[in-house]
Amino acid sequence: MVAGVLEVDPAEVTDESGPETIPTWTSLRHLQLVVTLEEVYGLSFAFEEIRDVRSVGALRDVLRAKGTVPA
Amino acid sequence: MSAELFALRSRWQAVCRTDRAPVLRIGLLASYTVDPLVPYLGLALHDAGLPATVDVGPFNQVVQQCLAGDGFPATVRPDVLLVAQRLEEAGPAGAGWVEELLAGADAAVAAARRQGALLVYVLPAIPEDRPCGYGDAVDADGVTAAATAARERLRDRLAADPGVLLVDAEEAVRAVGARHAYHPALFRFAKIPYTEEVFAALGATTAGLVRRWYGAAPRALVLDGDALADPAALLPVLRELRAAGLAVTLRAGGPGWWSAEGCPELLPVLDGWATDARPLPAQLAEIAAELDLAPAQLVLVTAAPDAGPGVPGATVRLGADPAGWADALRAARLTDRLPDRRWTGGATVATAAASADPPAGLSLDDFVSSLDVRVAYRPVTADDVPPVAELVARAHDFALCPAPPAGVLAGRAGDLLAVEVRDRLGDYGTGGLVAVRPDGDRWTVDLFSLSCPVLGKGVEAAVLRELADRAAAAGAGEVRVRWTDTGRNGTAARFLSSLDGLGGTPVPVRAVRVDAAGPVAAEPAGALE
Structure with missing residues (x-):
């Protein structure tokens, strides 16, 4: 899902991936990623979470804290 | 974003990777971040046999870009110019909305005609923010009443123009349902006013109209x-x-x-x-x-x-x-289908709108002056550093260098000035950051970032004039602006390339391009010269 939103090869995406390592991870795509995750997992990110999440691993942590277990 | 829309976006990405031959060039110009429209419009046109390239113009500069000789329509030369304005960006609710939006619509009509483009104008949706809530329905001067009046004035102005198609954002919001049409984070962080569902509806409608305009309707x-x-x-x-x-x-x-x-x-x-x-x-x-x-x-x-x-x-x-x-x-x-009159080819109806000239009395300078832009400056405290660092990190279009880390900014908080901007349409708060290093007879500006919402209003020139005034008062003889090409700061590059036009400053203001791989602000003064 992350790779699809960011338009990159899934093999390029790791837990350490973030705006600094994926050039297409712009602020716009960041929001689209968050909104997509909200839709898919049926949950909401707080403003602070949207602002502070800076990597795939951090996204996974937020999802896990909200009771979901992303693959 | 639903799985269905995600699939559409993915398919658009796949289409873009193919060796396709676009037959249309579409330009999008909006008072908000309209980028999410691109995949839905592009894919719908592609499926209709009208493969297109889609370019997005600067955010919230509809009038400025349409009036400028080197603005977005003149640069992109689109076959179809889509212009979308929201009432929320047109100042306080009331009769003023009509004047603000008509100015944008008139400028868009003129710009489209100059380029020989079809104009697709998106009628604004009725704002959801209504101070009286339910009571707005019984307020003849309320948000809904003012918005409806503005929308109908726009429709009256544009619907008779044979070179214009109208798309209604209110219809898209209604189709999706107001509860699903907005996401607060999208607007707060990226000035995206609608959800993907609304953009998908707008894309489908726009493509349907354009398709019929070009005679490619289903037969x-x-x-x-x-x-x-x-x-x-x-x-x-x-x-x-x-x-x-x-x-x-x-x-x-x-x-x-x-x-x-x-x-x-x-x-x-x-x-x-x-x-x-x-x-x-x-x-x-x-x-x-x-x-x-x-x-x-x-x-x-x-x-x-x-x-x-x-x-x-x-x-x-x-x-x-x-x-x-x-x-x-x-x-x-x-x-x-389109009304029969749309098929006249657009050349037989002579109206004031058919002129390729800007509306009488409306020039770019006049418009910017009419905004009554006020710029104020305040020192940056240690507590202010995180939000201004966030602003600098997001200000890609107008920046002198790659965004320095927050730690670097914190280390030189005493050099920083926050730029506060407001105009008659609203208060934009902190819209920029500038840093100056006094160095003997010269003041060097090595950090100057402006956020997109304050661009196109003359703020960049106002800031440099202010610095020139301060430098002169401090006895300095020159202000030097050092910048580097970040690959994304074209707006700043164009402005700095024409600094000669600033004129009238008490000391000269010069731009100096330096080649740097790292953040300029992280380097010691003079290290890059």
Whole structure:
């Protein structure tokens, strides 16, 4: 899902991936990623979470804290 | 974003990677971040046989970009210029909305005519923020009343113009439902006012109109006989569509289809068929040729969930239950059309709007002056550093260098000035950051970032004039602005390239381009010269 939103090869995406390592991870795509995750997992990110999440691993942590277990 | 929309976006990405040959150039100019429209509009046009490139212009500079000789329409030279303004960016609710939006619409009409482009103007949705809430409905001067008045003035102004098509954002919001049309984080962080669902609806509507403008409207149905086990369920609606001017045809994978139940009743409504073992695209090509149509003017009607990809034209999927087929086919809006006057070619109606000149009395300088832009400056404290660092990190278009880390900014907080901006349309708060290093007779500006909402208002020049005044008062003889090409700061580069035009400052202001791989602000003064 992350790779699809960011338009990159899934093999390029790791837990350490973030705006600094994926050039297409712009602020716009960041929001689209968050909104997509909200839709898919049926949950909401707080403003602070949207602002502070800076990597795939951090996204996974937020999802896990909200009771979901992303693959 | 639903799985369905995610699939559409993914398919648009795949389309963009193909070696396609665009036949249209689309330019999008909006008072908000309109980028999410690109995949839905681009894909819908692609599926309609009108592959297009889609460019997005600067955020919230509709009038400025349309009036400037080197603005977005003049630079992109689009075949179709889509302009979208929101009432929320047009100042306080009231009669002033009409004037603000008409100024933008007039500028857009003029810009489109200068480029020979079709203008697609998006009528603004009625704002959701209504101070009286339910009471707004009984307030003759309320948000809904003011918005409705502004919308109808725009429609009255533009609907008669043969070079303009109107799309209604309110219809898109209504189709999605207000509860699903907005996401607060999208607007707070990226000035995106609507959800993907709304942009998808706007894209589909816009593509449908553009398609009809270019004469590529659906002209014939192709029933997918292999997937429609009970075609008789469609007979009433097929007769309606045929009476409305659509041809009805059928394809199937072999001649055995004709022995199926329901076929005898279907035969009289068919204008042609291809029932053989050839691949679907070959069958469609033959049907199009027989009807003297382009393949993109065919619409495949099927109940198969995966039929259609790779087929020119649109596909209407009816679902698994034949009882719902007729309603689904009616809902596909295949007989939507433009009013007859739209087909005049746009050259026979002489109105004031037909002029390619800007509206009388409206120039770029006049417009910017009319904004009554006020710029104020305040020192940055240690507590202010995180938010201004966030602003600098996001200000890609107008920046002198790659964004320095927050730690670097914190280390030189004493050099920083926050730029506060407001105009008659609103208060933008902290819209920029500038840093100066006094160095003997020279003041060096090595950090100057402005956020998109304050661009196009003359703020950049106002800031440098202020610095020149301060430098002169401090006894300095020059202000030097050091910048580097970040690959994304074209707006800053264009402004700095024309600094000679600043004029009238008490000390000279010069721009010096330096080549740097790292953040300029992280380097010691003078290290990059």
